[in-house]
Amino acid sequence: MPPSPDPAVLRGMPLFAGLDADALAEVVRHARPRRVPKGTPIFSQGETAAAGHALIDGRVKIVQTGPDGQQVVMRFIGPGEMFGTLAIFTDGLYPADAVAVSDSLALSWPTAAMTVLMERHPAIAMNALTIVGDRLREVQNRLREVSTERVERRIAHALIRLVRQAGRRVEAGVEIDFPLSRQDVAEMTGTTLHTVSRTLSAWESQGIVESGRQQVVIRKPHALVAIAEDLPPLRPDR
Amino acid sequence: MPPSPDPAVLRGMPLFAGLDADALAEVVRHARPRRVPKGTPIFSQGETAAAGHALIDGRVKIVQTGPDGQQVVMRFIGPGEMFGTLAIFTDGLYPADAVAVSDSLALSWPTAAMTVLMERHPAIAMNALTIVGDRLREVQNRLREVSTERVERRIAHALIRLVRQAGRRVEAGVEIDFPLSRQDVAEMTGTTLHTVSRTLSAWESQGIVESGRQQVVIRKPHALVAIAEDLPPLRPDR
């Protein structure tokens, strides 16, 4: 049997912000930990939601698939974020797939437990409201971007977002800290992997990024921002 | 001074579902009614949210404007729906403009009152969670559509959505029950009014729709669904 997780992991999770130690302990008691190796699906679109999830460690990709098989990456989940909870608040069916893109550790709360916890601790419901609200906002922004911007700017925006969420300083600049393919970026921005590849190649030759197999390093974040904001390109160097 | 609104109007509003008569009365006491003539802005993007709103009668358009002035229609609000509440749950700034597209009557609750009501009646918070969850889902679907579908299908989807929300049976078919310009449809689907016009013209010549100045009637909803789902076109008639 897996050891009950350390309550400390819940600290810093926005969903449980503002709860006292007792409440946190109660929350932890209901949680079930699950190790998920890279590449493993955690749940699938259309399934009945048996549980809500929170990521302790690793990285999870949320992908929605359309009727004709077209895929869209809705978001990447990092440590401390919850996922798969939307189903609990709405019709009970997961609206997307969740797949671990790195070896991950997740906690899950059975739907019933989640409901009980929210009833007993209204702060959780309020936190959830804030979180879902923030996400709605973010998706609305992406909708605006996809609707009005050209591909290059959208790719720039996507990378900037990823850097904010999962950027890690390295010698050459800032690295996106998980495996990210051109296909992934294409599915985040509503384009094809070909166009992403061409765009990254162009940026590479301008020294803005360095990228390879499932890996992207941003060397000049400001240049990327300039592209995203459609500012005049910066002077060749500096 | 305007008369305090009839509590009956709140019945049927998802946000206040499940509240008893006393609670409803309390909610009503905090509400302030406001008549809004067609064309009038109710709030503007970037403003601090002074209040949350619910529409009693009429129709309101929610439009987000990007840094370069590009506009995207986020949704149309009909009677019974709340709007402008996202700001309350997040950073306090309205993320979009709201404009009455028909003469309208709205109720508003000052932010502070809204918070108090939610604390006193957790059911409201839970309802809000469901509503925001549903919207998040819907926006995610639109994001997928805009990212993966061609313009014609997107326009078909948009019209179908509008018919569901605001369709009214008329002799010729189903009419979208408020003034809707090509520009509006373009801003809902991430295209230009020109393309929308061409598309509607084509559909008109196939007898699928009838449309004119700020007005659309769908004559063959099933044909529109066929286009949206990318099925083979139906036989010429019937």
Next chain:
DNA sequence: CGTAGTCTTGAATGACCTCAAACGCTGTGG
């Protein structure tokens, strides 16, 4: 060392946008 998955790059096509002009309603003011 072979194989599968990822990435790159070229060439051709095409969907849609941009630019441009004109038309027709609708409401308004003379």
Next chain:
DNA sequence: CCACAGCGTTTGAGGTCATTCAAGACTACG
């Protein structure tokens, strides 16, 4: 009541961004 101005709409022509089709190179892994 009519004329006109304004707005929403239509339609054509041309251009272009990005997709599609196609082939090959690279890399990781078994």
